[in-house]
Amino acid sequence: MQPVRLSEVDPETLKRIKQRAAGEFGKVSEQARAIMQEVRERGDAALRDFTARFDGVQLESLEVSREEIEQGLREASPELVEAFKFAIDNIRKFHRTHVTAEEEHVETVPGVEVWRVWRSIERVGLYVPGGRAPLPSSLLMTAIPAEIAGCDEIIVCTPPNKEGKIHYSILAAVAVLNLPNLRLFKVGGAHAIAAMAYGTESIPKTYKIFGAGNPYVTAAKVLAFSEGMVSIDMPAGPSEVLIIADASANPAYVAADFLSQAEHADDSSAVLLTTSPKLAIAVAAEVRRQLPLLSTADRASNSLEQYGMIGIVETIEQAIEFANDYAPEHLEVCTENVDEVLPKLRNAGTIFVGNFTPEPSGDYVSGLNHVLPTGANTKMFGPLSVESFGKKMQMQRMTAEGLANLRKAAEVMAAAEGLPAHGRAINIRFEDEQH
Template sequence: MKIKSIGGNTAVSLKRSISAGTEEQRKAVRTIIDGVIKRGDAAVADFTKRFDGADVSDPRVSEQEIKESYSMLKQEDVDTLKAAISNIKEYHERQLTSSWFYHREDGTMLGQKITPLDSAGVYVPGGTAAYPSSVLMNVIPAIVAGVGRIVLASPPGKDGRLSPGVLVAAAELGIKEMYKIGGAQAIAALAYGTETISPVDKITGPGNIYVALAKREVFGQVDIDMLAGPSEIAVLADQTANPREIAADLLSQAEHDAMASSVLVTDSHSLAEAVQKEVDRQLEELPRKDIARQSIDDHGCIYVAETIDDAVTAVNELAPEHLEIVTENPEALLGKIKHAGAIFLGRYSSEPVGDYFAGPNHVLPTNGTARFSSPLSVEDFQKRSSIISYSKEAFRENAERIAAFARMEGLEAHARAIESRNGEED
């Protein structure tokens, strides 16, 4: 892991050269989407066979499959899922806001009406991996928001089945509509519908490059959560931090993906050197060490700043997805952090605590977009409508100004719409 000294105006970045897919990938995604639009279920089945190696004549998950999934999980794993669900629900329920209205003295009433989306589709990565945490983090805010219909789609294994953990997590949340389809064909089916699957209004959830490109293609037909890139972590630490723990936290992201980024920013040369040695040592013990090694070599770095304030400045430039602050007094630095998807304070707030169990959402902005984006939340599954009830008194007082404003923009019909009411007594 490289060590670099920074100070003053030295630029740092987590941004990686992540393309919007190759021309070949974009064409493939467009072909898949067009196929699903034209041939519906048949196209979905064909693509599932081709890309996932699974025969899924009926993509719906059956009650029997859900029951069998429970029998395949340890009871303690089910209990852990239930505990996580409780924590995540409690946190997201605090995000709920209500419609609001107010009245002016002239009798005008203004406000904002909040309405949940009618439907949402949640995409959960699958196949060779299982991500029940993705189920929880995408479904729970939709439930809390009051979404009427929530649909889950996930790629099957070659046996045509979904991960037991994914199915149990969805069942514990009361999801009844689940489909064994993945990739761009799943995104297309959720966006445009097929004979079996009714379309949804919004699609959330992570996936590979084909899923990301498909979400980009269908945006406008439906809403999407974000176009997320590979995972990333930045740790802001001083000499009081434990090198072994910091190294472990950095590697927790590196094992995700060869494109994942792990960065330490510190004002301590001794900590930097100790963490560098620990990363090398711990890498050799990881089951996914080849992936983690490539991530660390290509996208990992240790930045040593002259002062802790310089380190904070660097962190704000990074705008990381996950930020751990492991200093003598982490709360004292919180107010200085402007850009981060999620902020973990102190030694015991290791990033995986947030990934799985604490309560806040782990669907976070990546690749520097924390400068202007936020974590997935209840608000993402709601719409806001402006309410205007203008009184006669307010209309009479402001009609001339409104008409003049319209003519200032060259919109005569707008002005006449106002003047058609002006002077009327009924």
């Protein structure tokens, strides 16, 4: 991987880098749709068939038993259990600050009082990647905000392995979390999303589905959303990082962070933009040195070849402009004048500030949520949060005087929109006075 001047990158390469693997899930939409249709029609029977086909196992019960969860906890090392406890504490600590109590009551007009109240979503569905790449951290990142939001029921789906088992690390995470209203099911892929969107005999219908997965999972989530009966957190795709660094950054650190993103999958993205040609060259050398040390070197070099770039810019402003357009999931800022840079950054999932804040520290234990928009979707979506697991209701209370105060304006606007009964519903409350 050679450093390049950003201004000299050919337009086609730049387009590929900026587009990255976003929206690739569209290619499997039709397969996902067919799978979902079967689940809608045949329920659990379809889930068993797809699990046999895709995961290679014929399941008896779809729900994970209490005994299985306890067995998983016994298989986990004490260090892992401690790590989960530490992560859970920090995630709870940060996410608790999101909760909004009842809001300010506003008297917009004398006698007219309006405000909003918070309500959690009653039943939510969480998807946790499993199988060959179990991600217990994804369980923590989705279940903890659901817990703090106060959701009544938390349905979790994750695919089993060929023995019909869930990876002990996910089971241990469930055990340590210890939420009485969480139920875990051995179902993955588009069929798991269909089950949570429509409901089956075993799996209750949920109202909003959370968590990232493979392209089938993402395709199924957006299809379920498009039918209008379930919401989703966001259409998340392959992971990505953009690093903005100047001469003050440490090339070995930057290279390690760069690679930690690239190792996720063949379609991950990692981009470095720096004002220092010297740093660019040093980071490239460090990437060459560190890459072979990784068991995930193949994935990392594949993704860097397609979607990686070490770019040299003239000014930090240019890097900021690129970042706001690239709109990365993860953004590291390793520059001297951090406090001048941060206010200008507009689109990112999480911003990691300074030389001692590597991106992976936010993936697990710092307390931040790691479910973030990708593929430039940070232009319009935020990170997963407690707010994602509830919604506001508007409230309005008026006195007769309040209604009198807004009567005229409401009637005029109702008439302009050709809705006479709208005006009449207000009018009629003053007719008595005329008797």
